[in-house]
Amino acid sequence: MAGLHPHHPPEDCLNCEHRHLRMFCNLTPEALQDYDGIGIMMSHARGAKLFSEGDPARNVFVICFGQVKISSTSRDGKTMILKIAAPGDVMGLSAVLANVPHEVTAEAIEPCQVKTVRKQEFVDFLGRHGIASMHAAQALSGEYLTVFHDAKRLALSGSAAGRLARLLLDWGKSAANGKPEIRFTMALTHEEIANMAGTSRETVTRLLNQFRRDQWIVIKGSSLTIVKPDQLESLTA
Amino acid sequence: MQPEAKSEIGEASARPLAELLSCPPPIASLLNASAQCIVFDTRDTIFQQGAECHGLYVVVSGQLLRKAERLEKRLTLGTTRVGDLVELAATLGDGRHTYTLVAQSSGSLLMLPMNALAQAFHSYPPLRMRLLEELAREVSRAYVSCRATRLAGIRRHGFKSPLVASDLPLGPQSND
Numbered sequence: 001m002a003g004l005h006p007h008h009p010p011e012d013c014l015n016c017e018h019r020h021l022r023m024f025c026n027l028t029p030e031a032l033q034d035y036d037g038i039g040i041m042m043s044h045a046r047g048a049k050l051f052s053e054g055d056p057a058r059n060v061f062v063i064c065f066g067q068v069k070i071s072s073t074s075r076d077g078k079t080m081i082l083k084i085a086a087p088g089d090v091m092g093l094s095a096v097l098a099n100v101p102h103e104v105t106a107e108a109i110e111p112c113q114v115k116t117v118r119k120q121e122f123v124d125f126l127g128r129h130g131i132a133s134m135h136a137a138q139a140l141s142g143e144y145l146t147v148f149h150d151a152k153r154l155a156l157s158g159s160a161a162g163r164l165a166r167l168l169l170d171w172g173k174s175a176a177n178g179k180p181e182i183r184f185t186m187a188l189t190h191e192e193i194a195n196m197a198g199t200s201r202e203t204v205t206r207l208l209n210q211f212r213r214d215q216w217i218v219i220k221g222s223s224l225t226i227v228k229p230d231q232l233e234s235l236t237a
Numbered sequence: 238m239q240p241e242a243k244s245e246i247g248e249a250s251a252r253p254l255a256e257l258l259s260c261p262p263p264i265a266s267l268l269n270a271s272a273q274c275i276v277f278d279t280r281d282t283i284f285q286q287g288a289e290c291h292g293l294y295v296v297v298s299g300q301l302l303r304k305a306e307r308l309e310k311r312l313t314l315g316t317t318r319v320g321d322l323v324e325l326a327a328t329l330g331d332g333r334h335t336y337t338l339v340a341q342s343s344g345s346l347l348m349l350p351m352n353a354l355a356q357a358f359h360s361y362p363p364l365r366m367r368l369l370e371e372l373a374r375e376v377s378r379a380y381v382s383c384r385a386t387r388l389a390g391i392r393r394h395g396f397k398s399p400l401v402a403s404d405l406p407l408g409p410q411s412n413d
Contacts (some may be wrong), residue, residue, distance in 0.1 A: 021409060067362070072380070082380075093373065094329065094373040094374075094376035094377045094380070095373075095377060096373075096376040097369060097370045097372075097373030097374075098370065098373040098376070098377040100374075100377050103377055103380035104380060122368075125370070126366065127362060127366060130358070130359065130362065130365070133365050133366065133369055134329075134358075134365075135369075136369060137329035137330070137365075137369050137372060138329070138330050140326070140329070140330070140369070140372045140373055140376050141327070141329055141330020141331060141372065142330065142331075142334075143376050144326040144372070144376045144379055145326070145330070145331075145335065145378060147376070147379040148305075148335055149378070151382075152305055163262070191360045237369065
């Protein structure tokens with residue numbers, strides 16, 4: 001959920017100034033040279049679907065900038081948002097390597113630039129470079145933890161307030177990146193946050209207003225600052 | 238992107254263990270020599286959630302429970318079966334245990350230490366790719382279970398009660 005985006009999107013991987021901040025792309029010079037030669041860079045408008053649940057997995061997608069909503073839809077049309085993927089995140093990797101259709105839908109929630117690599121090209125690349133396959137393992141492990149924490153958040157936080165607090169703290173923690181101020185950009189609507197926290201849109205609006213009145217958070221436009229993380233933490237107990 | 242035909246999402250099944258860990262003799266010898274046998278009794282804790290992961294565990298006999306905890310709340314996530322690979326995500330990922338593993342009966346585990354696995358990965362890349370693919374299958378299964386968990390929660394309206402153990406998306410379902 002971090003709101004930090006480069007003003008000038010990278011044109012290629014070799015000259016990307018954000019590479020060292022990204023888990024997957026932070027490769028050795030040899031692997032990077034090879035990585036730069038595979039796949040294509042694609043721009044997506046807000047609302048564009050990169051892939052849909054049930055589609056055959058033919059590509060792996062690495063986000064260069066922008067944010068992508070990862071969601072799943074029930075038979076009755078209810079959308080459940082699992083996470084917001086950020087720059088450096090790899091999408092579609094589990095489906096490609098497990099050789100199954102995409103398990104989720106990926107939709108740009110703001111203009112995005114995404115490196116798109118064909119399945120076999122990506123698998124061959126991993127085979128050629130040990131560091132790339134270790135980074136892929138870390139990406140998969142991170143994906144596994146995301147799913148695990150999502151389920152744990154729903155199962156172990158008894159109240160809607162606790163689940164929303166957990167979500168805000170998780171976003172704040174990943175955006176803060178070691179800095180003392182816990183601030184991030186909320187790119188989601190209250191309805192979408194409700195889908196993630198397993199509650200209703202009305203409850204999210206009410207709780208955010210309550211947190212703001214209690215001065216636990218400060219909201220300015222789309223920017224949210226957590227002022228009293230301990231108070232939010234106490235709700236998640 | 239080309240328009241692609243939709244297909245039904247099925248569960249990615251786990252590969253047989255022997256196939257997964259098969260290596261040329263020198264690598265197999267390295268793994269065999271470094272493998273540690275862990276014998277456990279009922280209620281023994283094999284590892285604790287959040288603790289450093291020392292390697293990849295293979296269930297040889299007995300039954301174990303995966304448990305997650307947050308502050309004073311605890312949740313049973315499911316059991317392991319003989320032949321299950323335990324904590325592949327932690328082994329290949331951040332090296333921290335995702336959950337606590339507790340023995341439900343007496344039995345034994347085989348633990349392949351991290352450094353031996355790293356050496357094997359380095360000397361024999363196909364093993365790394367196979368485990369990577371297995372982790373991908375585990376992630377894929379987790380997504381399917383997570384969807385079921387969330388749907389169950391939505392049907393219950395409001396997620397008021399904690400989910401039951403078997404709903405949670407953890408660990409390989411079976412290596413049979």
